[in-house]
Amino acid sequence: MPRFAANLSMMYTEHPFPARFAAASADGFEAVEYLFPYAYEAAALRRLLDEQGLRQVLFNAPPGDWDAGERGTAALPGREAETRAGVERALEYAAALGCPRVHVMAGLVPAGTTAAEAARYRDTYLANLAWAAERAAAAGVDILIEPINHRDMPGYFLHRQAEAHAIVRELGTTALGVQLDLYHCQITEGDLTTTLRRDLPTGRVGHLQIAGVPDRHEPDTGELDIRHLFDVIDELDFEGWIGCEYRPRAGTSEGLGWFDDYRGAHA
Numbered sequence: 001m002p003r004f005a006a007n008l009s010m011m012y013t014e015h016p017f018p019a020r021f022a023a024a025s026a027d028g029f030e031a032v033e034y035l036f037p038y039a040y041e042a043a044a045l046r047r048l049l050d051e052q053g054l055r056q057v058l059f060n061a062p063p064g065d066w067d068a069g070e071r072g073t074a075a076l077p078g079r080e081a082e083t084r085a086g087v088e089r090a091l092e093y094a095a096a097l098g099c100p101r102v103h104v105m106a107g108l109v110p111a112g113t114t115a116a117e118a119a120r121y122r123d124t125y126l127a128n129l130a131w132a133a134e135r136a137a138a139a140g141v142d143i144l145i146e147p148i149n150h151r152d153m154p155g156y157f158l159h160r161q162a163e164a165h166a167i168v169r170e171l172g173t174t175a176l177g178v179q180l181d182l183y184h185c186q187i188t189e190g191d192l193t194t195t196l197r198r199d200l201p202t203g204r205v206g207h208l209q210i211a212g213v214p215d216r217h218e219p220d221t222g223e224l225d226i227r228h229l230f231d232v233i234d235e236l237d238f239e240g241w242i243g244c245e246y247r248p249r250a251g252t253s254e255g256l257g258w259f260d261d262y263r264g265a266h267a
Contacts, residue, residue, distance in 0.1 A: 001234055001266050002208075002230055002233050002234060002238065002242050002262075003030065003031065003240075003241050003242065004029060004030075004241070004242050004243075004244055005030075005032055005033045005055075005058070005241045005242065005243045005244065006020075006027075006029040006032050006033075006244055007033050007034060007209075007243050007244050007246070008020040008021070008024065008032050008033070008034040009035040009036075009245075010244075010245055010247050010248075011244060011246070011248060011252045012252045013252075014251065014252065017039075017040075018040075018044075018048060020032075021048040021049065021051070021052045022051075022052055023253070024052070024054065025054055027252075027253055027259070028259070028263065029054070030053075030054065030055060031054060031056070031057045031241055032054050032055070032056060033056070033058035033059060033243045033245070034059055036059060036060055036062070036063070036066075037093050038089070042092070042097060043096065045093075045096075046096055046097055049098075055098070056097040056098060056099040057099065057207070057241045057243070058099065058103060058144075058179075058207055058243060059093070059094075059099060059102065059103070060090075060103045060104075060105060061083075061086045061087050061089075061102050061103065061104045061105070062086035062089060062090065063086075064079070064107070069108075070107065071105055071106075071107060071108050071148075071156060072104070072106045072107040072108075072157075073105075074105065074107060074124075074125055074128045074129065074132075075106040075121045075122070075124055075128075075158075076121070076124065077120055077121065077124045080124065080127070080128060083104075083128050083132075084128065084131060084132070087104065087128075087131075087132045087135060087136070087143075088135070090104075091135060091136060091139050091141060094139065094141045095139060099141070100140070100141060100142060101141065101143075101144050101177075101179075101206055101207055102141055102142070102143055102144065103143075103144045103145070103146055103179055103207075104128075104132055104143055104144070104145060105146075106125055106145065106156065106157035106158045107156075108154075108155040108157070109121055109155050109157050111155065125157065125167070126167065126170065126171060129143065129145065129176060132176075133175040133176040134173070134175070136175050137174075137175035141175070142175055142176070142206050143175060143176050143177070144176075144177050144178065144179040144206050144207055145158060145164050145167065145168070145176070145177075145178060145179065146158070146164070146178070146179035146180075147159045147161055147163065147164050147178075147181075147184060147185065147188065148184050149184040149185075149187040149188045150188070152184070152187075152216075159184075159188055160188060161178070161180065161189065161195060164178045165202070165204055168204050177204050177205060177206030178204050178206065179205075179206065179207045179208075179209065180195070180196075180199065180205045180209070181208070181209035181210075181211075181245065182208065182209065182210050182211075182224070183209065183210065183211035183212075183213055183216060183245070186213045186223070186224060187213060187214070192224070192229060193228070193229070196229070196232050196236060197232065197236065200233070200236045205238075206240055207241060207243060208233065208238065208240065208241070208242045208243065209242065209243040209244075209245045210226065210229075210243070210244060210245070210246070211244075211245055211246035211247075212224065212226075212246060217246055217247060217248065217249045217255075218246060218248065218249065218256075218257075218258055219244070219246060219258055220257070220258035221249070226258065227262075244259075
C-alpha cells in the first residue's frame with residue numbers, strides 16, 4: 001500500500017516552517033520531505049521529527065545559489081569541489097535526521113549547448129554521481145536523481161526517465177536510484193501507467209512524488225486519474241514513499257480529501 005510523505009516546502013505554508021511538522025502529523029502523515037534543511041540546525045529538525053513521531057524520507061543536497069536561479073551543480077564542469085562538499089554536508093544531515101535518501105540536482109544547461117559540450121556535462125555528472133554514491137553507500141544512504149520537466153525548469157540537464165535509468169545502469173551501484181515524479185513525467189512524456197509498470201519492478205526507483213497536472217495542485221485535480229495510479233503502485237508492491245510535492249489551492253488540510261479517501265478505502 002502506498003505510503004505518503006508531506007512535502008513541507010510546498011504544503012502547510014500557512015504555518016511557519018517549524019510548525020509544519022505538527023500540522024502534517026495532525027493530518028495523519030507519518031513522514032515528511034522538503035527541499036533543503038540547511039537553514040536549520042540538524043538537531044533542531046531531529047527534535048521536531050521526534051516530537052511528532054515523523055520520519056524524514058528525503059531532502060536535496062545543496063543546489064548552488066538557489067535564489068539566483070541555480071538548480072544544482074552536479075553536471076556543471078568546474079563545480080566539482082562545490083558539488084562534493086555539498087554532498088558531504090547533505091550526508092551529515094541525513095545521518096542526524098535518519099534520512100535514507102538524498103536527491104542530488106544536476107543543474108541547468110545553457111541553450112545552444114553543442115554535442116561536445118553536452119558530453120562534457122554528462123561526463124561531469126557521472127563522475128560526481130559515482131563519487132557521491134560511493135560516499136553515500138558508506139553512510140547507508142541512497143543518492144537519487146530526478147528528471148524534471150522543461151516547462152517548469154527550462155534547461156534542466158536531466159528530463160527523461162530513460163536517461164536517468166541509463167545513468168543508474170551505467171554506474172552500476174545500488175546506492176544510486178531514480179526519483180520518479182509523476183507530475184514531471186506526465187508533462188514530459190505521459191504514459192504513466194506503462195512507466196510505472198516498466199520501471200518500478202527494476203528496483204531502481206527509490207522514491208515517487210505526485211501533484212495534479214497541469215497546475216501542481218492536489219493530485220486529484222487536473223488530468224491524472226490518481227486513484228488508478230495508486231492502484232498500479234499498490235499492484236507493483238512499491239515499498240518506498242510517495243512525496244506529496246504540490247501547492248494546495250486553498251489551505252493544506254482543506255485539500256486533503258484525496259488522502260482521507262485513500263486511507264479510508266484502505267483501512
